[in-house]
Amino acid sequence: MNQLFKRLCISSLNSNQVQINNIHTGITALAWSKSDLPRKFLLHNKKIYPPQSPEEEPRPAFVCHQKTNIKYSPLKLWYIACLVRGMTVDEAVKQLSFVNKKGAVFVKEAILEAQELAVKEHNVEFRSNLWVAESFSGKGMTIKGIRRHAKGRMGEVRYQFSHYFVRLEEGKPPADYYKVNPQTPQQQLNNWLEQMRKRKIINSY
Amino acid sequence: MANSLLSKMGALRLAPVIFIQPSRTTTSKHYIPKYKKQRAQKYLKVELPNPNEDIAAMGQEKIRQKMKERGLLPPRPWMERPFYISATGGVFEPYVPPEGDGKASLVSTTRAKQAVQLLEKKSKSMMAIRKIKSFEEEFDQKEFVQQAQNTYIKAHESLVSGDSRALRLYVTEKAYPEFRFNSHGKTIRWRFLESLEPPRVVHARCTDVVSKENIYGQLTVRFHTRQTLAVYDRFGRLIHGSEIVAKDVLEYIVFEKHLSNLYGTWRIHEKIIPDWAPPKQPSKLTRVMPEPEPEPVKVAADKVESVEGKETAAIADK
Numbered sequence: 001m002n003q004l005f006k007r008l009c010i011s012s013l014n015s016n017q018v019q020i021n022n023i024h025t026g027i028t029a030l031a032w033s034k035s036d037l038p039r040k041f042l043l044h045n046k047k048i049y050p051p052q053s054p055e056e057e058p059r060p061a062f063v064c065h066q067k068t069n070i071k072y073s074p075l076k077l078w079y080i081a082c083l084v085r086g087m088t089v090d091e092a093v094k095q096l097s098f099v100n101k102k103g104a105v106f107v108k109e110a111i112l113e114a115q116e117l118a119v120k121e122h123n124v125e126f127r128s129n130l131w132v133a134e135s136f137s138g139k140g141m142t143i144k145g146i147r148r149h150a151k152g153r154m155g156e157v158r159y160q161f162s163h164y165f166v167r168l169e170e171g172k173p174p175a176d177y178y179k180v181n182p183q184t185p186q187q188q189l190n191n192w193l194e195q196m197r198k199r200k201i202i203n204s205y
Numbered sequence: 206m207a208n209s210l211l212s213k214m215g216a217l218r219l220a221p222v223i224f225i226q227p228s229r230t231t232t233s234k235h236y237i238p239k240y241k242k243q244r245a246q247k248y249l250k251v252e253l254p255n256p257n258e259d260i261a262a263m264g265q266e267k268i269r270q271k272m273k274e275r276g277l278l279p280p281r282p283w284m285e286r287p288f289y290i291s292a293t294g295g296v297f298e299p300y301v302p303p304e305g306d307g308k309a310s311l312v313s314t315t316r317a318k319q320a321v322q323l324l325e326k327k328s329k330s331m332m333a334i335r336k337i338k339s340f341e342e343e344f345d346q347k348e349f350v351q352q353a354q355n356t357y358i359k360a361h362e363s364l365v366s367g368d369s370r371a372l373r374l375y376v377t378e379k380a381y382p383e384f385r386f387n388s389h390g391k392t393i394r395w396r397f398l399e400s401l402e403p404p405r406v407v408h409a410r411c412t413d414v415v416s417k418e419n420i421y422g423q424l425t426v427r428f429h430t431r432q433t434l435a436v437y438d439r440f441g442r443l444i445h446g447s448e449i450v451a452k453d454v455l456e457y458i459v460f461e462k463h464l465s466n467l468y469g470t471w472r473i474h475e476k477i478i479p480d481w482a483p484p485k486q487p488s489k490l491t492r493v494m495p496e497p498e499p500e501p502v503k504v505a506a507d508k509v510e511s512v513e514g515k516e517t518a519a520i521a522d523k
Contacts, residue, residue, distance in 0.1 A: 051392050051437040059440040069256035123438050125491055145251040159253055 037068045038138060041165050045122075060170040062133065063122045065114035067164045069140045070106045074162035077103045077137035081164065086177025089115050089130045089168060106164055107135075114168050124170050131173035138163040291466070292377035292474065293414060293421050296459050298329075300408035300425040302479040306455060326408070333409040337422045340464040350404045353426045353460055353471065358397050360384070360473050365393045377461050377472045384473075390439045394448050398431040401453060411464070420464045423474060428456045444489050 044064045052059060070077070080103045084092040089111060096108040111132065118124040140161030147155045183191070235244065260268065272279065303323070304316040338344050360375035364384055376384050408425035432454050436445040461474035 046390070048390060048392060048439050049441040051394065051435070051443070052441045054443070058442045061440050071253065119493075123440070123442075123444075123490055125493060127493075141256075143251065143253060146249045148247045148249075157248065157251075159251065161256065 062169040063118040064167045067110040069161045072103045074137045074139045077162050081135045084132050085135050130168040133169040134167035297412050330409040333411045336411045377474045392437040394435040396433045402429040404428045422464045424460045
């Protein structure tokens, strides 16, 4: 059984390095294969917005940035991504330098890179005048490994990679990004009144 | 042994933060260290790829080694050089606009010098126009000037609409990148209001390229017009000009045609900017002035790197 296991493992490792009659089959194709990196998030950087009239409030500049295929679990990265949402850039960098996790390094790097990009390419004047408007993680590639179990069985090990996405926006962050502060009774009453007045009574008109 | 007594009580505790981090309070270590090796053998060793490898910093030898490992062939070098001659690469004997558009005081030295030079240049222009007429029988300056203004307007309109295919019809290959320079990701609003003075040909030249029969003609046209221009950035914020304020624009535009080509057309080739032109308006975009870079300090690290490079080369050849 152990022999079988060993042979299985060896064949699975070598399967992507097959050479038939000295003709490269697997790997050479890889060099010209399409990249499977996320594309859509960076396309936001290319969108051109219509001109504004002088009375309008100038639209805040933003920059989207991503870090791809980080050797870290996307689930663990998500917690760090949530932490920095709605913070100013300086605050986020400060907080991240005290997070004792491997992923915090990548997130910090990504934010600093995005800040640099914003100043260089996206007409942002002051590098500190930015806040983290979006921050989330995504799944990257997963490489599957094998581990042994008792009685000749085997299990699967997942070596996960993840992507990190961040969007920095110019200006001050909102006062209450996660909306954790409850409304005052007066505010609640006002909202309820307004809601009642706005409702439509069916078949009335 | 992250949680061992040594790290808790030892001198390591007093070390700076960098050495301690990341420290853990709970450990995933097995309580019997005896079968550590056997437990490790349960997992099959998998060589994980490094997707964020910096290839630019790797060095020639290291890249060669990596490619050999994977059985990759080096990319075929691209030796061809594209060569396209339907436009010349510049303006020959460019027109020198007279000081103050010919209205400066005759006493000024540059103006006086230019007046003398103008005579000999005029005769050359006459010869060039005669040459153009030998290729283009129905060439008429009045008609050409109208056509030139039309081309001028069309070129700007196609730039504004971002129609790069149409722009190629009105602009030579030399002027095309200059036209589109810095227009990426911006919204341009441009309007041609009126012509203050009728445009006129001020300068004409012909030249041959490569062979005697391969002749290009260049005509410089003076435009005095009223236009409005406003440039917005990607987020729709105004960076230059205004859509309301009209400006008087005096321009000297060089048009070029490949005369020997039966299907050649007069296209915009260059704009001549005189020395006496008023300075450009500063951009409305403001930037923080970058701090001066500190002078790099030379370290002996270069020597160490070169030794490493030689070692990898030896490995690659094996």
